[in-house]
Amino acid sequence: EQHYPKRINVVDELVDRHVREGRGDNVAIYFEDREITYSELQEQVNRLGNALKDLGVEPGDRVVARFPNRPEAIVSCLAIQKIGGVALPSMKLLRAKELEYIINNAEAAAVIVYDGLLEEVDNALPNLDTVENVIVAGRNGVDHDHHSYDDLVDAADPELEAHDTERDDLALMLYTSGTTGRPKGAIHTHQNILATADGYARYCLEPTEDDVFGGNPPLPFAYGYGDLVTFPLRFGASVSLVEDASPGDLLDAVEAHGITILASIPTGFNQILEQYPDGPEEYDVSSLRLGLSAGEPLTPTTYENFKSAYGIDLLDGIGTTEMLHIFISHRHDGEIDPSATGFPVPGYECKIIDPDTGEDLERGESGLLAVRGPTGMEYWNRPDKQEEVTQDGWSIPGDIFVQREDGRFEYKSRSDDLIISSGYNIPGPEVEAVIEEHDSVSEVAVVGSPDEQRGEIVKAFVVRAEDETDEDELIGEIQNHVKNTLAPYKYPRSVEFCESLPRTDTGKIRRTELREQEHA
Numbered sequence: 001e002q003h004y005p006k007r008i009n010v011v012d013e014l015v016d017r018h019v020r021e022g023r024g025d026n027v028a029i030y031f032e033d034r035e036i037t038y039s040e041l042q043e044q045v046n047r048l049g050n051a052l053k054d055l056g057v058e059p060g061d062r063v064v065a066r067f068p069n070r071p072e073a074i075v076s077c078l079a080i081q082k083i084g085g086v087a088l089p090s091m092k093l094l095r096a097k098e099l100e101y102i103i104n105n106a107e108a109a110a111v112i113v114y115d116g117l118l119e120e121v122d123n124a125l126p127n128l129d130t131v132e133n134v135i136v137a138g139r140n141g142v143d144h145d146h147h148s149y150d151d152l153v154d155a156a157d158p159e160l161e162a163h164d165t166e167r168d169d170l171a172l173m174l175y176t177s178g179t180t181g182r183p184k185g186a187i188h189t190h191q192n193i194l195a196t197a198d199g200y201a202r203y204c205l206e207p208t209e210d211d212v213f214g215g216n217p218p219l220p221f222a223y224g225y226g227d228l229v230t231f232p233l234r235f236g237a238s239v240s241l242v243e244d245a246s247p248g249d250l251l252d253a254v255e256a257h258g259i260t261i262l263a264s265i266p267t268g269f270n271q272i273l274e275q276y277p278d279g280p281e282e283y284d285v286s287s288l289r290l291g292l293s294a295g296e297p298l299t300p301t302t303y304e305n306f307k308s309a310y311g312i313d314l315l316d317g318i319g320t321t322e323m324l325h326i327f328i329s330h331r332h333d334g335e336i337d338p339s340a341t342g343f344p345v346p347g348y349e350c351k352i353i354d355p356d357t358g359e360d361l362e363r364g365e366s367g368l369l370a371v372r373g374p375t376g377m378e379y380w381n382r383p384d385k386q387e388e389v390t391q392d393g394w395s396i397p398g399d400i401f402v403q404r405e406d407g408r409f410e411y412k413s414r415s416d417d418l419i420i421s422s423g424y425n426i427p428g429p430e431v432e433a434v435i436e437e438h439d440s441v442s443e444v445a446v447v448g449s450p451d452e453q454r455g456e457i458v459k460a461f462v463v464r465a466e467d468e469t470d471e472d473e474l475i476g477e478i479q480n481h482v483k484n485t486l487a488p489y490k491y492p493r494s495v496e497f498c499e500s501l502p503r504t505d506t507g508k509i510r511r512t513e514l515r516e517q518e519h520a
């Protein structure tokens with residue numbers, strides 16, 4: 001359990017403390033060929049924080065930071081938090097209409113945006129009710145009549161004391177991309193942010209000052225915010241940022257910056273494997289000690305293939321935007337069983353409850369996962385949702401899990417990914433993991449498709465790997481492979497080939513879109 005003093009500012013803990021304690025010359029951020037030390041980071045944060053104050057940004061104000069994975073994204077979030085504001089990082093793929101909804105819902109006072117992403121902000125601007133200042137960063141020569149980030153920072157005072165915030169003051173707001181409905185703002189306090197590092201990172205990864213975190217989850221994704229902002233800075237380590245990371249860019253950064261902990265989602269690791277199946281000959285990746293995977297369940301196939309080609313474990317974990325980071329995982333030095341997600345992260349309790357009655361279930365029985373710990377589900381201005389997502393102080397993220405006899409939690413599906421066919425409960429992701437093992441399959445998503453006789457049947461959308469197998473023959477092979485691996489009723493009665501799968505900004509498969517398409 002973590003105990004934080006009542007008055008604490010997360011930026012004092014993540015940046016100022018390192019400078020005070022003599023680590024100012026350590027590298028905090030690697031980006032392209034630049035190295036930004038903790039002292040330099042502190043100065044940039046201070047200058048931007050003072051500039052925001054001069055513009056009238058007050059403690060408690062929400063401020064949007066809209067950037068690709070660049071150093072200004074980190075500086076902006078930290079500057080906002082240091083003056084007591086609430087950072088609202090925004091996904092770069094969001095369009096004007098989506099931005100408009102989020103910014104108005106959050107009643108944001110200002111927007112800091114990278115010039116390459118300005119267009120959608122400008123398109124939304126006429127409909128933004130509360131935004132008083134737009135600050136534009138970047139040197140791409142984009143014409144605008146907003147404040148210039150560089151000019152503001154150059155003119156501002158480099159000294160700034162962290163605002164005297166309380167541990168329960170809001171510091172971060174992340175909108176859930178959600179697969180249905182309007183996005184909701186998940187809210188997090190100064191101590192929630194620290195708790196992700198002092199729980200999951202400290203116990204499962206054991207980082208030291210010598211670690212270099214890197215990878216490609218976007219910073220506005222809670223998973224990316226933890227892996228690429230909170231964790232490196234909490235431990236006085238470094239982060240390597242890569243904009244728009246292809247497998248080659250990522251491996252190049254591993255070599256150039258000496259990344260030790262590489263974070264991605266399963267698709268990211270599969271893309272690396274596809275391009276460099278036997279490990280890369282042209283890059284030296286010997287610095288790597290661990291890979292982190294979340295966002296989608298990691299299949300044993302990807303785990304094994306990555307381990308044999310790259311020699312490192314991929315630590316799977318489950319978290320949510322609302323819980324801020326991972327609450328079930330293995331530990332880097334534990335016995336990793338890739339067919340399970342792992343154990344509750346220290347500080348969290350997890351249990352399985354009956355979806356209908358809410359009663360606790362026994363080990364071995366699958367049901368809804370309930371979680372309790374130092375972070376919890378809470379939304380901005382949505383007290384109505386609170387009852388839906390919590391029960392007696394437990395958060396209910398909406399996942400079906402089983403706790404095995406050995407204590408490990410094994411993911412089954414989202415509660416809405418359960419396919420019910422002829423009375424059988426079939427978790428789509430379980431079938432996906434098996435289909436993915438077939439050599440001719442590159443990606444797969446499984447959903448329920450309506451059926452007169454069975455209620456629903458299992459349907460697989462398959463992106464083929466490059467090979468010559470005849471389509472009908474391949475369908476038969478996939479079906480037989482599932483029948484031979486799982487209970488035969490789980491086999492996909494329907495298989496459709498497609499060019500690509502629909503995904504959210506964070507790379508999750510939009511099964512809802514496929515499901516709705518089937519039910520239309």
Ligand code: 3SK
Pocket residue numbers: 221222223224294295296317318319320321324325326
């Ligand atoms: O999707 C996940 O597993 C996840 C992990 C960490 C933080 C946030 C999310 C959504």
